[in-house]
Each structure stands twice: as structure tokens, then as C-alpha cells.
Amino acid sequence: LRRAAPGLVVRTGTDAAALAPGAQGLINCTPVGMVGYGGTPLPADLMMGAEWVFDAVYTPVDTPFLRDAGAAGLDVISGYELFVGQGVDAWAIFTGLPLAEGRLRDDLAAGRDAP
Incomplete structure (x- = not known):
């Protein structure tokens, strides 16, 4: 992301709840939400204020993370x-x-x- 958009602020880490506030976009690059790893990496209420989410999970196509984001009105990009x-x-x-x-x-x- 930094190479594609040098002025873009990119924050990464293991505490999604701490990193989410103020983010324009949210990306899940963990197995959380894929078949056999249920759940979501970020509670729905912490998505507020973001514009879009991307979930790198392939299956299922519609993860809890994406469903929560869609319900909150965010643009979603599926794995x-x-x-x-x-x-x-x-x-x-x-x-x-x-x-x-x-x-x-x-x-x-x-x-x-x-x-």
C-alpha cells in the first residue's frame, strides 16, 4: 500500500481495536472469519467512521466481518x-x-x- 500510494498513512499491528479509530479503510489479513476460524477480527461498533473494508478471507465469501461492515454502510471488498x-x-x-x-x-x- 505504501508503495502504491506514498502519501497514504498505513498502520498495522495485532490490536485491531486500538488501530481502527480514525481509519478510512480496514483490512483483515488474518484467518479469523474463514471456515474453521469463526468470528470477526473487529467488533462492528469499532468500524464506525471507516469508509471501506477488505477481507482477505476466500471462504466463506460473506464473512461476519463483511456482513457487519455492510450493515454499517461501509463499502466491502470480499476475499x-x-x-x-x-x-x-x-x-x-x-x-x-x-x-x-x-x-x-x-x-x-x-x-x-x-x-
Whole structure:
């Protein structure tokens, strides 16, 4: 983030409750919320004042963290986008072949194996 936006203030740490106040965006990069690791890394009341959240958790797509953020009116970005983006980039790096990302998304949404 710092490299992409040098003027951006980025705070990291293990105490989400202490770091959240005043944050414009909140990012969960822990396993909390994924299948087998229930819960949320930040209570809903501590999200107030933020504009957006991103959860790096792939599954489930709709984590308690994202549900709480959505209910509070924040813009949410699911870990599903990370999952798809990494797959698309890996395909290009390893094969050098084109990929119809729209078709991939449609196939994933429908639960089909892409040809």
C-alpha cells in the first residue's frame, strides 16, 4: 500500500481495536472469519467512521466481518476478489495464454469447472 500510494498513512499491528479509530479503510489479513476460524477480527461498533473494508478471507465469501461492515454502510471488498485476481494473474504468468475472466467468473459462480 505504501508503495502504491506514498502519501497514504498505513498502520498495522495485532490490536485491531486500538488501530481502527480514525481509519478510512480496514483490512483483515488474518484467518479469523474463514471456515474453521469463526468470528470477526473487529467488533462492528469499532468500524464506525471507516469508509471501506477488505477481507482477505476466500471462504466463506460473506464473512461476519463483511456482513457487519455492510450493515454499517461501509463499502466491502470480499476475499473472493483476491482469489479470482490471484488466479487470473497466475494463469497469465505460468501459461502466457489469454483468459476470458468474465467466463471464468460466470463458471465459478455457477459451480462449473471451466473448460
